[in-house]
Amino acid sequence: MSPQVAGLLQLTALIAALALAYRPLGDYMARVYSSEKNYLPEKWIYKAIGANPAADMRWPAYLRGVLAFSAVSVLFLYLMQRVQGSLPGSLGFSSIDPDQAFNTAASFVANTNWQSYYGEQAMGHVVQTGGLAVQNFLSAAVGMAVAVALVRGFARSRTGELGNFWADLVRGTVRILIPISVIGAIVLVACGAIQNFSGIHQVGQFMGGTQEWNGGAVASQEVIKELGTNGGGYFNANSAHPFENPNPLSNLFEIFLILLIPFALTRTFGRMVGSLKQGYAILGAMAVIWIGFTALMMWTEFAHRGPAFEIAGGAMEGKETRFGIAGSSMFAVATTLTSTGAVNSFHSSYTGFGGGITMLGMQLGEIAPGGVGSGLYGMLIMAIIAVFIAGLMVGRTPEYLGKKIGTRQIKLAACYILVTPALVLGFTAVAMALPTPADSMTNSGAHGFSEILYAYTSGANNNGSAFAGLNADTQWFNTTIGIAMLLGRFLPMVFVLALAGSLAEQKPVPETAGTLRTDKPLYAGLLVGTILIITGLTYFPALALGPLAEGLAS
Secondary structure, eight states, X not given: OOHHHHHHHHHHHHHXXXXXXXXXXXXXXXXXXXXXXXXXXXXXXXXXXXXXXXOOOBHHHHHHHHHHHHHHHHHHHHHHHHTGGGSTTOTTOOOOOHHHHHHHHHHHHTTOOOOOSXXXXXXXXXXXXXXXXXXXXXXXXXXXXXXXXXHHHHHOOSOOBOOOHHHXXXXXXXXXXXXXXXXXXXXXXXXXXXXXXXXXXEEEEETTXXXXXXXXXXXXXXXXXXXXXXXXXXXXXXXXXXXXXXXXXXXXXXXXXXXXXXXXXXXXXXXXXXXXXXXXXXXXXXXXHHHHHHHHHHHHHHHOOSHHHHHXXXXXXXXXXXXXXXXXXXXXXXXXXXXXXXXXXXXXXXXXXXXXXXXXXXXXXXXXXXXXXXXXXXXXXXXXXHHHHHHHHHTSOOEETTEEOOHHHHHHHHHHHHHHHHHHHHHHHHHHHSTTGGGGBSSOHHHHXXXXXXXXXXXXXXXXXXXSSBOOOSHHHHHHHHHHHHHHHHHHHHHHHHHHHHHHHSOOXXXXXXXXXXXXXXXXXXXXXXXXXXXXXXXXXXXXXXXXHHHHHO
16 A cells, blocks of 8 residues: 555544544533533532632623633743752652743643653653643633633623633533543553653663653643643653654544544534534635645655655655654644644654645644634634625625624734734744844754744744754743743733624624625635635745745755
């Protein structure tokens, strides 16, 4: 069987698995966020934090909950790293330096999971499991809560109430993320991932030196890392490490976990707004972009010419032989079109165009299907922009799901889509202009520029993957990428929740013969075109200086 055919079969199996899970999981999540019943463990949590889950919040109160909870999480994780040397189970590792502790705390709370350290050489068991893994659950639940609040903004009328943040946070964690993670961890252990609390072992002599391996609760952290579109690896090699991702079966399962909730949330959206067709339209737009990027990546990596590439069957540099080009390409697209950031190969070693595809996937806003929660609310913002453009073309006031898209709504949507490009391009320009940051680049020319551009694209879009050629463990990059991650995560949430509140206050607009049908393939096509055009106009000059220049020169 040729590698191309094997890749096609893997992709087909993945699509089939996602299709089977789509309806039951999407409907279940809609029931979770619409239920008025509280389970006993949830009641204990509400009592402990002093929250009333039945009290609906307007958008400012909902936002205060998001920001306050996230601020406390950053502080807690920062302090845990700073005192690691005094904690039990630290494996002898010292406390983390202040700039790196800030970067890591911001990274995991912002659902970015950017890592400028070697996981197996820096973090002990307590920080890994009690700090990083906990934030993998909580940051994902925060993103889902914000998405559900926006959906309620479309579904409700004549009220500014969007639900209760604490109830949404707890239910997303307890009823969705934890149960799936328990099952997923068992699957990964069965595939060969490790799960223990052993220490550091010397395993033999290699090339005149010794090889040391860490144990750890890897499978349990790996599953929520993918399911919550987090991406932080227990080991420096991330999902290329055999303890995290042992074989092609575990690789395909991890890709499935990455895409599972973001795709299923489109059915949750359709169910909650009372129109499954609206959910299918959003799903269709996401699926077209994802399949298109996957096919393009496979073609780029398989078709790259040259004697070495032809002997290897394609561009194998930086890829694990146990996954091959197809498994690596599928993983790379899934992780950069979502906010996951996990890697099973090194994107810096991809072809020029292949590296550009991973960057473009993040620059789309990671909405196809995007991160858990963030992908849905990002796509709904683009849906509003597409409706606005259609309204301009026909001279009609734009409407979406029975809500008028007026001046306030379009300003909030515009602010949302401008935040991330401003952070990415601004920080990249400053880094390239200053003399010191450029010293961290492993390569010069177009590829070196791509390393810097990729780093800030990954940070500001809350992805977390790296181009694997940039030394980011410096005060400059730890600080600036940390700031980009926090602003890239929480500033857009401000505009999303403000938009949700303005929509919930409106009364529904009756559908007429002139209303744009947003549940049809024509609108889904318009939505895809809007996404690609806006991204192209925003990032094309920067991409032309980096991956496009490199790809055309090769």
